[in-house]
Amino acid sequence: MELHDLAAGYALGVLEPDEVAQFESHLTSCSACRTEVADLRSPAESLFDAAHEAVPDGLKERVMTSIKSIAQPVPLETKSKPGTKILNWVAAAAVVPLVVAIGLSGLFAGDPIADILASPDATTVAVVATGDAPTAELELVYSPSLGQGVLTGHGLAEAESGMIYQMWLIGGSGPVPAGIFQPDDGAQLSVLIQGEPMPGEVFGITIEPAGGSDQPTGEVLFVGEV
Amino acid sequence: MLDVSRGSRAAFSELYDQVAGSVFGLARRIVRDPSISDEVTHDVMVEVWSKATNWNAEHGSAKAWIATDARRRAVDRVRSEQSARNHLERHSAELSPAAVVVSEAVIEEDERGRVRSVLVGLSEVQREVIELAYYLGHTQQEIAGLLEVPLGTVKTRMRDGMIRLKTRMGDI
Numbered sequence: 001m002e003l004h005d006l007a008a009g010y011a012l013g014v015l016e017p018d019e020v021a022q023f024e025s026h027l028t029s030c031s032a033c034r035t036e037v038a039d040l041r042s043p044a045e046s047l048f049d050a051a052h053e054a055v056p057d058g059l060k061e062r063v064m065t066s067i068k069s070i071a072q073p074v075p076l077e078t079k080s081k082p083g084t085k086i087l088n089w090v091a092a093a094a095v096v097p098l099v100v101a102i103g104l105s106g107l108f109a110g111d112p113i114a115d116i117l118a119s120p121d122a123t124t125v126a127v128v129a130t131g132d133a134p135t136a137e138l139e140l141v142y143s144p145s146l147g148q149g150v151l152t153g154h155g156l157a158e159a160e161s162g163m164i165y166q167m168w169l170i171g172g173s174g175p176v177p178a179g180i181f182q183p184d185d186g187a188q189l190s191v192l193i194q195g196e197p198m199p200g201e202v203f204g205i206t207i208e209p210a211g212g213s214d215q216p217t218g219e220v221l222f223v224g225e226v
Numbered sequence: 227m228l229d230v231s232r233g234s235r236a237a238f239s240e241l242y243d244q245v246a247g248s249v250f251g252l253a254r255r256i257v258r259d260p261s262i263s264d265e266v267t268h269d270v271m272v273e274v275w276s277k278a279t280n281w282n283a284e285h286g287s288a289k290a291w292i293a294t295d296a297r298r299r300a301v302d303r304v305r306s307e308q309s310a311r312n313h314l315e316r317h318s319a320e321l322s323p324a325a326v327v328v329s330e331a332v333i334e335e336d337e338r339g340r341v342r343s344v345l346v347g348l349s350e351v352q353r354e355v356i357e358l359a360y361y362l363g364h365t366q367q368e369i370a371g372l373l374e375v376p377l378g379t380v381k382t383r384m385r386d387g388m389i390r391l392k393t394r395m396g397d398i
Contacts, residue, residue, distance in 0.1 A: 055267065
C-alpha cells in the first residue's frame with residue numbers, strides 16, 4: 001500500500017528521483033496505480049496552467065537563438081522498444097534534412113556529422129548503385145582520426161511502407177549493421193554511420209523490414225569501398 | 227510535440243507560446259527570483275527542443291513532462307543556491323504563525339486568483355499540501371516536518387486533494 005500512496009505525487013511530478021524510480025517499477029505491475037496516475041493527469045495539468053504568468057521580454061528570442069545551435073539527436077539505434085520505434089524513426093527521417101543544413105553551415109560544434117564533414121582528414125568515397133537500383137548520388141565521408149563516417153547525398157527514393165534503408169560495413173567477418181534510415185523522398189540526406197568504417201571494408205546499403213535486420217535480407221543496392 | 231520531434235521550429239514556437247508562461251510562473255513561485263526563473267525557463271524550453279525525439283507518449287502528455295521538468299529544475303536551483311534548511315526556514319517564517327495561512331502568505335495578490343480558482347473546493351489541509359509541494363517545491367517529507375504531521379498524512383491529503391480536483395473538473 002505504501003507505494004500506492006505515491007500515485008498522486010507522481011502524477012503531480014513532486015516526487016524525489018528515488019521515489020520516481022521506485023514508483024515507476026511498481027507501475028509496471030500495478031494496473032490500479034496506472035489508472036490512478038492517468039486519472040490525475042488532468043488536475044495536475046490544470047495546476048500547471050494556473051501557474052501561468054507573463055514571460056519576460058526577449059526570453060523567447062533567446063530560446064529560439066539557443067535552439068539554432070542544438071541539433072536534435074537522430075536516433076539510429078536498431079534495437080529500440082517496440083512502442084518507441086515508430087515514433088523515433090518518423091522523427092529520425094524528418095530530422096535528417098535539418099541536420100544536413102546545420103552540418104553544412106558549419107555552425108555546429110559538438111554535432112558529430114558536422115565534425116566529420118569538417119575534419120581535416122575527411123575522405124570521400126563514391127557509393128554507387130549496383131544495378132537496377134534507384135538513381136541517387138551518394139557519398140561516404142569518413143574521418144580516420146575521428147573513427148566515424150557519414151553517408152551523404154540526394155535522390156534516394158523513400159523506401160516503401162514498412163521498409164527502411166539499412167547500412168552495412170562488410171569486412172572479413174561478414175556484414176555488420178551500421179544503422180537504418182529513411183530518406184525524405186529524394187531530398188538531401190546526411191546520416192551518421194554506426195561503427196567505424198575501416199580501410200578495406202565495403203560499405204553497403206540494402207532495404208530491410210522497418211526496424212532493420214541483423215543480417216542483410218535484401219539485395220545490396222549501393223556499395224562503396226572504404 | 228511530434229512535429230517538434232521532427233525538427234519543426236514552427237511547431238516548437240507554438241509549443242513555447244502554450245507552455246512558457248506556466249513554466250515561468252511555476253519557476254518563479256519556487257525560486258522567487260525573476261531572473262533565475264527566466265534562466266530556468268530558458269533551460270527547460272531548450273531541453274524540450276533537444277529531447278523531443280526522446281519524448282514518448284506512453285510516459286504521459288508532453289505538458290506533464292514539461293511541467294515536471296520545470297519544477298525539477300526550479301527545485302534544483304533552490305537547493306543548489308541555499309541549503310534546504312534555509313529554504314525551509316524562509317518559508318516557515320512566511321507561514322508563521324499558522325501553516326494554514328500558507329496561500330495568503332506565499333501566493334502574491336495577483337497570482338492568488340488563478341491558483342485559488344483551481345483549488346477551490348478543496349479543504350484547507352488538502353490545498354496546503356498541494357501548494358507546498360507543487361508551487362513551493364517542497365518534498366513530502368519536508369511538508370510533514372513543516373506541518374508536524376506524519377508523512378502518511380501528507381500523502382493522503384495530497385491524494386484526496388487531487389482526486390477532489392479531478393472530480394470537480396468532471397463536474398464542470
